[in-house]
Amino acid sequence: MAESKTKPPETRAAGRRAKPPAPLYADRYDPQAIEQKWSERWAQNPELYRASTPADAKVASAGGPGAALKKYYVLEMLPYPSGALHMGHVRNYAIGDALARYMWMQGYNVLHPMGWDSFGLPAENAAIQNRTPPKQWTLHNIASMKRQMKRLGFAYDWSKEVTTCLPEYYRWNQWFFLKLFERGLAYRRKSKVNWCPKCATVLANEQVLPSGCCWRHEDTLVEQRELEQWFLRITDYADELLQGLDKLQGWPEKVRTMQRNWIGRSEGTLVDFRLDGVAGPAGDRIPVFTTRVDTIYGATSLQLAPEHPTVTDLIANNPELLAKVEDLMAEQRRAKEAGDIGEIEKHGVFTERYAINPFNGERVPIWVANYVLMDYGTGAIMSVPAHDERDYEFAKKYGLDIRVVIYPRREGDASSGEPNEPVLPFVETNSLVINSGEFSGLPSEDVIARMSKYAEEHGFGKATVTFRLKDWGISRQRYWGTPIPIIYCAACGIVPVPEKDLPVLLPENVEITLAGDGVPGAPVVGTTGWGGSPLGKVPEFVNVSCPKCGGRAHRETDTMDTFVDSSWYFYRYTDPTLSDRPLDPDTVGYWFPIDQYIGGVEHAILHLIYSRFWTKVMRDMGLVHNAEPAERLFTQGMVIKGGAKMSKSLGNVVSPDDMIARYGADATRMYTLFGGPPDRDLDWQDDGIKGISGFLSRVYRFVARNANQGRAAGSAGSTGLSPAARRVQRKLHQTIRRVTEDFGGRWHFNTSIAAVMELVNELYAYEDSVQRGEPSAPPSLLADAQHRLVLMLAPFAPYLAHELWETLGETSDLLRAPWPQYDAALAKEEEVEYAIQVNGKIRSRIVVPADAGEQEVRELALADEKVKAAIAGKEIIKVLVVKGRLVNVAVK
RNA sequence: GCGAAAGUGGCGGAAUUGGCAGACGCACCAGACUUAGAAUCUGGCGGGUAAAACCGUGGGGGUUCGAGUCCCCCCUUUCGCACCA
Numbered sequence: 023m024a025e026s027k028t029k030p031p032e033t034r035a036a037g038r039r040a041k042p043p044a045p046l047y048a049d050r051y052d053p054q055a056i057e058q059k060w061s062e063r064w065a066q067n068p069e070l071y072r073a074s075t076p077a078d079a080k081v082a083s084a085g086g087p088g089a090a091l092k093k094y095y096v097l098e099m100l101p102y103p104s105g106a107l108h109m110g111h112v113r114n115y116a117i118g119d120a121l122a123r124y125m126w127m128q129g130y131n132v133l134h135p136m137g138w139d140s141f142g143l144p145a146e147n148a149a150i151q152n153r154t155p156p157k158q159w160t161l162h163n164i165a166s167m168k169r170q171m172k173r174l175g176f177a178y179d180w181s182k183e184v185t186t187c188l189p190e191y192y193r194w195n196q197w198f199f200l201k202l203f204e205r206g207l208a209y210r211r212k213s214k215v216n217w218c219p220k221c222a223t224v225l226a227n228e229q230v231l232p233s234g235c236c237w238r239h240e241d242t243l244v245e246q247r248e249l250e251q252w253f254l255r256i257t258d259y260a261d262e263l264l265q266g267l268d269k270l271q272g273w274p275e276k277v278r279t280m281q282r283n284w285i286g287r288s289e290g291t292l293v294d295f296r297l298d299g300v301a302g303p304a305g306d307r308i309p310v311f312t313t314r315v316d317t318i319y320g321a322t323s324l325q326l327a328p329e330h331p332t333v334t335d336l337i338a339n340n341p342e343l344l345a346k347v348e349d350l351m352a353e354q355r356r357a358k359e360a361g362d363i364g365e366i367e368k369h370g371v372f373t374e375r376y377a378i379n380p381f382n383g384e385r386v387p388i389w390v391a392n393y394v395l396m397d398y399g400t401g402a403i404m405s406v407p408a409h410d411e412r413d414y415e416f417a418k419k420y421g422l423d424i425r426v427v428i429y430p431r432r433e434g435d436a437s438s439g440e441p442n443e444p445v446l447p448f449v450e451t452n453s454l455v456i457n458s459g460e461f462s463g464l465p466s467e468d469v470i471a472r473m474s475k476y477a478e479e480h481g482f483g484k485a486t487v488t489f490r491l492k493d494w495g496i497s498r499q500r501y502w503g504t505p506i507p508i509i510y511c512a513a514c515g516i517v518p519v520p521e522k523d524l525p526v527l528l529p530e531n532v533e534i535t536l537a538g539d540g541v542p543g544a545p546v547v548g549t550t551g552w553g554g555s556p557l558g559k560v561p562e563f564v565n566v567s568c569p570k571c572g573g574r575a576h577r578e579t580d581t582m583d584t585f586v587d588s589s590w591y592f593y594r595y596t597d598p599t600l601s602d603r604p605l606d607p608d609t610v611g612y613w614f615p616i617d618q619y620i621g622g623v624e625h626a627i628l629h630l631i632y633s634r635f636w637t638k639v640m641r642d643m644g645l646v647h648n649a650e651p652a653e654r655l656f657t658q659g660m661v662i663k664g665g666a667k668m669s670k671s672l673g674n675v676v677s678p679d680d681m682i683a684r685y686g687a688d689a690t691r692m693y694t695l696f697g698g699p700p701d702r703d704l705d706w707q708d709d710g711i712k713g714i715s716g717f718l719s720r721v722y723r724f725v726a727r728n729a730n731q732g733r734a735a736g737s738a739g740s741t742g743l744s745p746a747a748r749r750v751q752r753k754l755h756q757t758i759r760r761v762t763e764d765f766g767g768r769w770h771f772n773t774s775i776a777a778v779m780e781l782v783n784e785l786y787a788y789e790d791s792v793q794r795g796e797p798s799a800p801p802s803l804l805a806d807a808q809h810r811l812v813l814m815l816a817p818f819a820p821y822l823a824h825e826l827w828e829t830l831g832e833t834s835d836l837l838r839a840p841w842p843q844y845d846a847a848l849a850k851e852e853e854v855e856y857a858i859q860v861n862g863k864i865r866s867r868i869v870v871p872a873d874a875g876e877q878e879v880r881e882l883a884l885a886d887e888k889v890k891a892a893i894a895g896k897e898i899i900k901v902l903v904v905k906g907r908l909v910n911v912a913v914k
Numbered sequence: 915g916c917g918a919a920a921g922u923g924g925c926g927g928a929a930u931u932g933g934c935a936g937a938c939g940c941a942c943c944a945g946a947c948u949u950a951g952a953a954u955c956u957g958g959c960g961g962g963u964a965a966a967a968c969c970g971u972g973g974g975g976g977u978u979c980g981a982g983u984c985c986c987c988c989c990u991u992u993c994g995c996a997c998c999a
Contacts, residue, residue, distance in 0.1 A: 050953075276918065276994075283917090283995055290999080312999060325999090357997095364915080364996050393997045403999045412997050490998065623993085696939075698927060702919090703992085707926055713939040723954090763930090773928065776938035783938090790956080857934040862980050864934060902979055907933050912979045 051722035053686025053715075057821045061172065070837065071177040073133040076612035094130040095613045096122045097592055097652070099621030099629070100137045100184070103163040104144060107170045109661040109668065110622065112678050113694035113704060117658055117771070118620045119176045120695065120817040124765050126177075127816065127841040133613055134177060135595040137184035138164050141192070141503045142584045149502075149534040156502045157530055160187055170678065174687045175820045177837065182595045186587035187502070191594065193525030194604035195586050196507040198636075200518050201643060203508075207255045210516065215495065217247040252506060252580070253493040256635045260285055260489045263634055272654030274701075277626040284627050286490025291315035291474045293404070293483040295324055295377040298385055302335025308377055308388075311399035311488055314409065314451075315477075316469040318381050319458035320427035321404040322417065324388045325370065327396035328354055336373045336388060346371040350392045357392075368393045368416045379404075380482040381473070382459060391416065399488055407447065414447035428453045428466060494632065496583040501534060501556035503581025511568035511575035520569050526577070529563045532556070555579035588629050589636035592616060592651065610646050619652035626657065656769070659703040661694065668706075676706050688819035689715040695771040695818060717779055718822055721815065724785055725808050725826045731801035740848055746791035747799030753784040754807050755849035758842050761814050771818070778814055781807075805830070810842040857908040858883045860892040876903045883909040 064070060079091035098118035101111055115136075122134040138160075145156035152159070164185065171178065184191055202208040218236040236242045256263075264285045267278045290313035297306050308324060326333055328351035337343040350369055357363040370391035377388050386404075393412055394403055407417030407424040417424055430444050430453050444453075455469045456462050464472070477483030497506065505526045507519035519526055534556065557563050557579035568575040596609045637651045660667060663674040681690040693711040697704045740748055757777045764774040785807065792798055808830055816823040816836055827836045851872050856879060858866040866888035870879055880901050883889060889911065896913040903909050 279918075280994060286995095286998065288998065310999085314999080366997085368997080391997095393999095395998070398998045400999095405999090410999070412999080415997095488998085626994085696926095705926060707940065709940050710926060711940095713926095717939080719954095768930075770928095770930095772926090773938080776928075779938055786955085855934080859934085859980075862978095867934080900979060902933095904933050904980090908980090910933080910979050 051719035051822075053688060053718070053821070056825045057173075057175070057687050060175070060821050060824050064175075065172070068180065070835075071134060071179045072181055073135075073179050074131045076609060079131045079612075091131040092129070093133065093613055094122075094125040094618075095133045095616045096125065096618045097135070097595075097616045097620065099619075099625060100139050100588070100591060101167065102139045102142060102144070103160055103167055105163045105166065107167055107174075107678050109676055109678060109694065109706065112174065112691055113661055113700070114620060114622065114658055115171070115174070115176050116691035116694045116818075117656070117700050117769075118618075119691070119820075120771065121618060121620075121765070122177055123817040123820065123837065124841065126837050127813070127839060129840070133182070133595070134179055135182035135184070135592075136171065136176070136178040136180070137182075137591055137595065138167075138186060139584065139588050139591070140164065140185055140187035141581075141587055143500065143502070145187075145502045146500060146534055153533070155530065155532070156534065157187065160502075173682060174678070174691055177820070182598055184591050184594050184598050186584075186591060189525045189527055190601070191591075191598075192504040192528075192587070194590075194594070195504040195582060196519070196524050196526055197521065197604060198586075198590070199507055199582070200521060200524075202254060202639065203518050205639075205643075207258065207639065208252060209255065210250055210252050212248055213251050213253075213495070214246045215249050215251060216244045218242060218244055249497070249499075251495050251497040252508075252578075253495050254635075256494045256632070257489060257491055259635050259638050260287065260491050261487075262638060263491075263631065266634065266650055270650060270655075273652075274623075274655065274657055277623065277630065277655060277657060280626045281631055284491060284631065288313060288488050288490075290399075290486060290488065291470070291477060291483055292400070292486045293318065293380065293477055295379060295386070295404070296482075297332075297336075297388075298376040298378055300335070300375070302332065302338070304331040304335045308332055308402050309400045309483075310402050310404045311486070312404055314406065314470070315473045316451075316455050316458075316461070316466045317406040317409045317427055318379065318404060318473065319455075319461075320406040320408050320425045321379055321386060322407060322423035322425055323386050323405040324377050325391040325394045325403050325405045325413075325416070326373075326388065327394040327401040328390055328392065329396040330390070330394075330401045332402075333373070333390055336375045340374070343371060343373065347390050350390060354392045354395075363395075366392065368412065368419065370416060370420060372420075380477070380480070387422075389420075397492075398490065408444075409447055409449055411447050411449065425457070427455060427457045429456050430454075431465075494583075494585075494635075496586055497580040498583055499555045500581055501528075501532060503584060504528070504586065505557065505563075506578040506580055506582055508578040509566055509568060509575045510578065511571060511573060513573055514568055514570040514575075517568055517570050517575070523569070528581075529557070529560050532560060555581075557581070585628055585632050589633045590640070592619075592633075593640070593646070605645065607645055607647075614646060615648045615650060616652040618654045618656060620656045620658065622660070623657035630655070656701070658700045659698075661704045661706055663706040665705065676708070681711060685711050685715040686718075686821070688821045689718055692718070692775065692818045696775045698772055699768075699770045700772075701769070714775075717782065718819055720782055720786065721811070722822060722826070724782065724789075725812070725829055728804055728808060729826075729829045729831070731805040731808070743799060743803070744791065744797045746788040746796055747803060750781075750784050750788045750799065750807055751803060751848055752851065753781050754810060755844040755846075757781040758810060758814065758844035759846075759849055762841070762844070765817075775818060778811070781811060785811075812836075813839060813842045854906050856883065856906075858886060858889050859908060859910040860889060861912060862910065865889055865892045872906070876905070879903050879909060883911070 074091065079093065096118055098114050101107070118134070122132050125132050140160050145160045148154060148159045149156045186192060199208055218239060220236065220239045220242045236244055264282065264287055267281055270278060290311055293310050293312065293315065294307040295310055297308065308326070310324065312318070328347050333347055337347065350371060353366065353369065354363065357366040368391065370389045373388045373390060375388045376385040378384070379386055389405075393416070394401065405413040405416065405422070407413045407422060408426045409428050414424070416422070424446065426444065426446070426448070428444065428448055428450075430448065430450060451466050453466050455464055455466055458469070461469045461472060471485075474483070474485035478485070505528055507524060507526045509517045509519060511517050557577075564576045564579060566575055566577055567573065590604075593605045593610055593614070596613050597606050600606060633651050637646065638649060640646045641649055662668065663676060666672055666674060668675045678690060689711055693714045694704060696714055697706065697710055740751060743751060757780065760777040761774045764770055788799065808826075809832075812823050812826045812830065813836075815826075816839075824836050827839075853869050854872050855867050855869050857864050858868060866886045868882050868886055870882055880903055884901070893911060893913045898911060898913050900912040901909065902912070
């Protein structure tokens with residue numbers, strides 16, 4: 023029991039002594055004292071939240087040999103150690119912690135780990151600003167955030183902690199990279215990359231906002247640069263990543279849709295159009311991707327993206343055209359930046375060159391158009407104005423030929439007969455092909471297959487599938503990341519670092535400054551922002567001898583995208599101390615897949631698609647058996663305030679530390695669950711948390727003055743109870759049912775907590791009834807109610823629950839105490855109130871025994887005075903009785 | 915433009931399959947206890963009325979004995995995708 027720190031209670035007690043009744047209320051709820059007490063106890067017992075190993079779980083199982091204790095892996099997305107937790111973290115972890123504690127109480131062997139996604143840009147930026155080494159800054163942040171998590175009472179198994187910026191972890195990033203390289207899944211190529219001038223580094227496609235700006239610098243436009251980059255062949259898994267989504271029934275539909283869009287699978291045909299006349303370095307043919315090859319006889323031009331390599335070949339000696347194409351390019355870029363590509367007016371330039379349609383040998387003019395995108399398909403399209411809205415608009419504008427080759431099918435006529443003249447552009451596929459040589463008269467769908475086959479047989483095309491998904495560029499020109507374990511040798515070329523030489527350690531004696539920002543005399547051995555990799559400025563890192571020939575060589579100086587770290591961290595949790603392997607397949611086999619993953623929807627694409635990819639690669643390597651990392655995914659809503667995202671600039675940031683100091687950790691985390699359903703945004707109300715604090719206080723006071731009721735004797739019967747006592751009993755069992763159902767189903771903890779509040783209100787009403795002279799309940803009932811109340815509180819407010827568990831005289835470990843069961847018979851109402859409607863309007867209410875028959879209810883309803891008055895003089899058409907709810911009398 | 919989710923008191927939100935709209939909490943009002951305040955307890959609290967009637971779930975239609983819930987049309991907000999060939 024928390025001791026009171028202040029004097030006033032004494033004076034209050036003294037003041038009250040004078041008059042009866044005796045002081046009703048015990049000491050005030052003091053969350054700080056309670057939480058400090060239990061924090062200390064928990065700190066002394068690090069085994070408390072430790073997951074049993076698979077072997078131990080077997081032993082612990084009561085089910086005999088072979089029957090392992092059932093496992094449950096609950097995982098929350100690990101934070102970036104920015105320095106302090108924000109409310110969004112608190113909400114995320116409060117959900118996970120409630121679930122983990124509930125599953126423990128349900129008897130599961132729970133794995134509930136936490137770690138740090140600790141590589142990344144902010145550490146470097148902080149290093150530049152504060153002249154602190156990134157590692158020091160990061161580890162310092164980790165320490166303080168870990169302290170916050172412990173203060174919040176989250177039940178993590180810290181023996182499983184993973185810190186991605188430490189060599190013990192990132193060496194396995196390097197190991198995986200080597201394995202991917204061996205399997206041909208990691209490769210290097212020169213590529214245009216997104217370059218943020220402020221970050222001075224390459225950004226992944228996913229890190230470029232739709233506006234064309236950097237995700238970290240929303241006001242800075244991303245440029246294009248050509249660099250040698252390492253890529254991971256995620257596109258090899260595009261189909262499986264897509265198909266797997268159908269099986270992920272435990273994932274939100276929203277996330278699956280987003281991933282489907284991101285993968286962007288599209289079936290079509292690749293057709294080569296031969297250039298008529300000149301051919302340049304880019305080749306003599308232009309491949310075109312189309313999903314509607316059945317319309318190819320209607321192609322009246324080719325349209326190239328402004329950045330298409332062939333464009334310069336075609337118009338190299340025409341400065342006027344070149345300038346126009348430049349304009350188109352600029353226009354397209356501008357539209358992308360503004361985010362309204364899709365709405366810009368279509369513009370184009372005729373190159374004065376032609377290509378040959380391989381199907382009919384026709385010469386078609388080649389244009390460059392601003393609505394054709396280089397980064398989709400082949401960057402070139404055939405333009406069929408009659409059967410594509412965009413092409414139609416373009417052709418109308420520039421007076422290009424429009425040739426109809428698809429006709430609608432007539433009603434009830436599948437293959438022949440007189441076609442109807444279509445309204446242009448006519449884009450339906452359920453139609454007939456005409457004016458198309460040997461393909462005329464056939465249905466479109468058939469023609470697509472036939473034409474693809476024809477193209478392949480004649481060597482100018484084939485059926486193909488394109489994806490929007492691109493290979494994953496992982497090279498970053500940054501210091502604070504995992505060094506890519508590759509050595510470049512003048513004689514041997516690209517040489518992977520031998521496995522025995524791992525890890526390639528990230529040098530730590532590096533001071534990070536911006537180029538030209540060096541303090542004279544300071545030991546600046548690394549710089550950033552000079553356009554190359556900071557590690558390139560560390561000679562002792564760069565210069566090595568070639569592992570193959572022993573000659574002089576140099577290391578790769580780029581580091582890996584931090585999404586590599588987060589793609590497999592949850593496997594490492596199962597045994598993070600392994601020093602000879604990234605993971606133990608048996609241990610992983612026991613724990614995986616993750617039963618419940620919880621995090622923000624902002625990771626719907628990047629992290630969640632990369633980690634699915636990684637899992638599939640690991641499966642192909644024989645490391646794991648599961649094809650997907652997580653069985654169920656829950657995306658919680660954001661914590662907002664006043665309808666807006668919390669931000670420093672809006673000044674609406676609510677700090678968890680402040681709330682903990684004012685109301686305690688229990689109230690803070692519980693409010694994040696009470697404020698609204700967890701899948702929706704939570705609008706933070708400064709006064710809302712007061713309600714939770716007051717509720718916890720009510721619980722505390724009730725138990726403080728009613729704890730000495732003896733031991734709970736389990737459910738007693740309901741006979742002989744006073745009405746108020748019976749209400750307590752009924753509400754108790756109803757509440758257990760509601761809370762249990764919420765955990766098992768909707769996860770609407772806001773209503774679970776509301777239900778527990780109702781129970782507490784009922785307990786207070788009972789006390790009040792005793793004050794008024796009604797008979798007391800048997801002590802066992804009160805003891806039982808308090809025990810179960812505390813058990814139900816445990817997942818939401820662990821500090822108070824533990825304190826009260828002790829107050830109730832319990833010495834067992836609350837974390838592993840069995841979750842309470844309810845008795846349906848005791849939860850049942852003896853009487854129900856029926857609403858009596860006349861023509862749908864409520865006219866009266868009657869209370870009848872719950873088991874009253876329909877006929878009885880009908881008679882009682884019709885005998886009711888108010889009902890009689892309402893139906894007087896009218897004819898009863900129908901009397902409808904809805905069991906347990908209402909009676910509706912229809913009259914005329 | 916396409917797709918998804920949402921729109922309920924002063925506020926956050928309840929109402930699981932069509933069946934008493936507004937649970938629970940905040941704010942507010944009143945009372946009790948206090949020298950007083952804080953805290954606590956009790957009661958009230960959609961609009962409207964003296965009380966009823968009556969009106970109320972973004973707007974308009976519909977189905978039904980009965981609609982926040984189902985159907986059609988429209989409006990607004992948020993999110994995702996967006997010349998994807």
